[in-house]
Amino acid sequence: MRALIIITFLFFTSAVKAFDVVQAFGRLPTMKDVQISPDGKKIAYLRENEGRYYAVGQWMDGKSKPAIFGFEESEIRGLTWASNTKILLRVSEPYYSRADFERFTLFRLGIWDIEENEITWAFNSDRFKYNVAAPALVSKILNDDDHVLLSYYYDGLGSGKQLSALYRVNLIDGDKEEVLQDKNVNFWAADDDGNPFFYRKFDKKLKKSVSMLRESGSESFKPLMTEVEGEKKIFDKAVIGLSADTDKVYYIDDGDGGVDHFFSATISNGTVDLGVVLGPVGDQSYDVSELVYDYHSSVLTGYALVKDFEEYRFLSPELAKVYADLRATFPDAEVEITSYTTDRNRFVTRVSGPSNPEQYFLFDRSAGQLQFLGEGYRVEDKSVLGHVKPFDFKARDGLELTSYLTLPKSSSGKLPPLIVMPHGGPESRDSKSFDWMRQAFAAAGYAVFQPNFRGSSGFGSAFAEKGFGEWGRKMQDDVDDGVAALVAAKVVDPERICIVGSSYGGYVALYGAVKRPDIYKCSVSFGGVSELSAMHYHAKEQLRGLEYWKKSIGDQYDYDELAAYSPLDIAGKDSAPMLLFHGDKDTVVPFFQSEKMYKKLKKLRVKGSRLVKLEGEDHWLSKGQSRKVFLAESLSFIRKNIQ
Template identity: 35%
Template sequence: MRLMLAAASAALLTVAAQAHAAPPPASAFGRVPAVVDATISPDGKRVAILGGTSDQRFVSIATIDDPALPVLPLGDAEVVGLSWAGNDHVLARVGYWEKYGPRLAYRFERNVSITPQAKAVARLLDGDAFSQYLVEQPVLGTSPGPPAQVFVMGLLPGEAVGGMDTRIQRKGEEGYVSALFKVDPATGKGVRIERGDSDTIGWELNTAGEPRVRLDIDELSHRFTVYARGARAGQWTVLWDGGDFDSRRRYLGYSAPEDAIYLFLDGAVIRKRVSDGAMETVSQIPADTSPRLLWDSRSLGAFAILTGGEKPAYHWLDPEIGAVHAALTKAFKTQDVWLYEWSADRTRFLVRVSAPSSPPTWHLFDKIRKELSPLGDEYPDLRGVTLGQTQWITYKARDGLEIPAYLTLPPGAGPNDKSPLIVLPHGGPTSRDVYDFDYLVQFLATRGYAVLQPQFRGSWGFGAAFEKAGQGEWGGKMQTDLLDGVAAVAATGQIDAGRTCIVGGSFGGYAALAGATLHPDAYRCAASIAGIADLGFFLVQRQQLYGESSGTIGELRTALGAASKDKLAATSPARLAANIKTPILLIHGDRDTIVPPEQSQKMVDAMKAAGKPVEYVVLENENHYLTRSATRTQTLEALEGFLAKHLPVTN
């Protein structure tokens, strides 16, 4: 078997020289991966790849055993993902910005249809009078045909805006309700097949594209409800009533082959049939973990339950897929094997392989021929480079709670070298770090720093009680969990507790600033990337986006512990700038819509008013996720210079 990548392979398979005497430049880590996404056609004959060099991005469509390789250059377009609609069209999810007046700008995502000849032919629902107001355009399913059809969310005029993510409603306009459209990928034109109401947030389809499940969130009570109906279109009836807004997280999805939904209830994964509502337990889940379901994009069935601490742990619902995974895991040993997608007949698989110390690589596996072909490296300039080694540790917080963490030591570090330490709390905060390559961690490790990634209370993945323990603790125990991690690692002799800085992005950026203001003697310096500085102001910003009485705002208030204005102020770094004793670096994208850049500006203004020096780097044309190579590299270079000045590796 040959997967012919022709001219584009030079961009996707560039091989760096073997290990450098000096660490690789920031650009080797900061580049956007050479393979961002890949997708295989249902018939298994073509693979579409989103990638390219650091500054020349493209979509390439490779035909197996064929030297032809059409390539679509992307220019400045921000393409964030690919998927096939039948065998003759690739859907590229494209992000772009539109300005409305001098101050308002919105980021939109739309789906563009591309032929196997790499020609962009249509934008789905382009010009639809109402769907243009939807900020995103979720694809809820495809029908392979022929002809193929795409099922996407759109909007119709209605009585209320509800909780949908739309542009701000203009005065005098009526509201909108969600709708399900069937769209021809060849033309982008669609017809409505289902109308929701003001509470509807989505549908689940079977392989024929028929809506079998409808998901609603009540505008007033925020109650989450799952509706279902029979194969022949009839009335929607309640299949499961979650009871509150948070219950939507206990809904795991709809399985088309079983015509059933999956729920996580009372510590077990439950299957509930649409036809008669009968329920059965699929798997008991340990109390110290949280499950995810993995889904087959072809059959629309669940194939595994994913849990895990240090590494992913799979409970296979589909033994055939599990057998393929087991065979590949033997080949790649300590690395994590992710079965990304496969052909409809399950003979060809896209595989992503990675580990904390191994940059990800992509492969095509042919099960019949038992052949594995390389598709590309995500970080080609790091091939052969010696990176830091990562270990999984646990330690006790001061109240006795067990906290897991990843600890990465610099390349070649001995057990008693006492490296300077970077504490790197993750974002979210209901998220977690995973057993995967992290460009920021390894960039810091190759500069001589140990990196601690605590999975502080409130992190997702370690059970409901652990997550709930973070409520109301943004400025409290979630921060002391970090300090307890420093003390625990220092006790092993591996790091120097007196030479510690804290760095983080998003919520991690808040944690960095909270560390510098609430515990001003704990760290030598702090760096916040797209971080929150003023909790009260952030709450106001989110209210302006979602509405003061929305479920999203209620959930944020719960996370903050229903805090009073006084408590919000007492845990907001921008209100505590006078406490700062250490150097601060702020980095923020000017197009961040998740944590607006005004948050960092608030911190800058507060520090200047308090007579404190501050460094502030504004990333032009960059969003919350640092999706551009130039600005990602700029961030790493700014951080490297800041740390070299305030936390030199050698005293």
């Protein structure tokens, strides 16, 4: 039986007086990343102001003024409490390398003191100057409020090899001490005093994962072993955590169809016994989407998977009970515990669903009370939100696929026009959680179709690998087949269909307009790929991702094959009108991909096609003004073509 949770309201509530689609959805969420301090006396979150985010530290008693911090150019991407007065801010900044003639996005981690309203950078020396990724939090060190453990990487002097290191960082002045280092480490664990006792690395000589454990009372690390047919071998499974008393390891391994299975196995004298499957129990068709660690330490507390919503499975009975109560309160929404106090009495939770536009609540377990903190999108009249439901169909080769269909609330008695909205990635997936773009189009009177085509993530590696080499082929056919199934079901108007997407979804939108103008009367692309061969060169320039692109789109030297599935190369005069958006600071898909596509459309005289350059914008529509321009221009363009 689930606990009854009483909902009250706190201090972040506000509403839009008159509903307007662009104003309501074409903007950044008002607030996000809401988290509670370890002592439960303060709340931190990111607050939107004039199209960008500022970090806010707010005292719950309301007696002290909130601390507010922001940057002129850099973007704050996320935050987490490091102590009761210090917050770690994850920040990105654009960087142009004159040596490489290439633009990069660099990520950094700062220590924000909310009492002094100052930020300290622990890794600002030349050794880390050109690192692309940010330091990662390993543990907050429960028994030491003034330090945290962070992991980072650097090039070993004269070795030509990249080293991974664990640092004890002083939260007051940013001083750091290197505690441990090795090559290619991708996971660390430490005790409550900040002493590391485990790490996992990839051994390039052995070509496998090796887990290193320091047993109690020992100073040295030794590889975990396992026994196979009486012979001891290195335990090469990807260990993702240990139990609090370190007598168990947790790891993920492939089940049927390459779907992730979550295992637990006991450790005895450095040897791992046969693992027991803990999950996904009853979730055999879904991958583990996220690993959940204790908010205050490096102890693994559970995992998540995405069905219609992302759902969490907790190892701790205490956290499992809290989560179950919250899920019972919001049965048709995604519920995430973002943070909690050290005594696990007060929890901040994010609720996201068709009728929950990124809402945040504070749950007091002892009082059984839930306080509303605020929401990302201020939609006073929830009746404008579209109804989202699963829609399953079969591709032309018989492959069973899932998708989501959102129907507008308003109806003129006619079948609604359709927006086809394939996700990016392509190794990503859609769900029923709140989607601002989906709801914006639904509020404007359109049905929205979001297919999880082959190649999507979350359904096992075998399903994801079905998308390798299928850009413009079977993955594209899956989208077209889903549209055909909707038309056959007589739920949308077959004569009024437009396709909209970003990144890989932008590629699908461009390709659909070029190859199937009989289906798609118009196309909108944000940051879409138009020339496949150029992505190989871009990956080289970005110093990452070349192997992925080879698997995903094909060999870089197979020019004819790549051109045959590039919208830029195959566009013709009969292509559907295309509206292209692209940020000039995009480092994932460079701006020239849309620029060249527009020049080709202009040369072909494809009527109604335009290019909108978004100044200062990246690959993720991070600026509020960009979202407003995107949504307003897209709605105007779509109305002209299919209304």
